[in-house]
Amino acid sequence: MHFCTARVLIAGDSGQVVMRDRYSPVSWPELEILKVLHGEDAVLDIQPFVKVPQPPKAERDRLVLLYGEPVVQHIWGGNRPPTEMSPAGSLPDIDGPWFDPIMHEVRVVETPETSTPFDADEKPAKVAGGRR
Numbered sequence: 001m002h003f004c005t006a007r008v009l010i011a012g013d014s015g016q017v018v019m020r021d022r023y024s025p026v027s028w029p030e031l032e033i034l035k036v037l038h039g040e041d042a043v044l045d046i047q048p049f050v051k052v053p054q055p056p057k058a059e060r061d062r063l064v065l066l067y068g069e070p071v072v073q074h075i076w077g078g079n080r081p082p083t084e085m086s087p088a089g090s091l092p093d094i095d096g097p098w099f100d101p102i103m104h105e106v107r108v109v110e111t112p113e114t115s116t117p118f119d120a121d122e123k124p125a126k127v128a129g130g131r132r
Helices: 028-038 056-067 069-076
Strands: 002-009 017-020 043-051 096-100 105-110 126-128
Touching: 002 028, 028 043, 028 056, 028 069, 056 069
Parallel strands: none
Antiparallel strands: 002 017, 002 043, 096 105, 105 126
């Protein structure tokens, strides 16, 4: 699964923008929730920057804690987990610290030397743990 940075226009209002940066990232499936809550065009400048191991069911459970069961059920129906966990394409050339909302710690992402397309068998980017 990928974490991303993005700009979110609250209720689609360009005067109320929340920046989701590397210290408050959103998961790829979470983008769907934000689009439903704030409007399809309200989530802008999406930049995936790190891939982490996270099963779809575990991500669904995490999103239920953040947004509530009714919202998650509305998007994926019943108890089904998200179907899309990552975008197509390659990671941008970014490395450095970020906050991992799953592990609740600051970590460091190191980009691979070569950029390759994502597939189901791909290993995540190297992620080194560390606490502040």
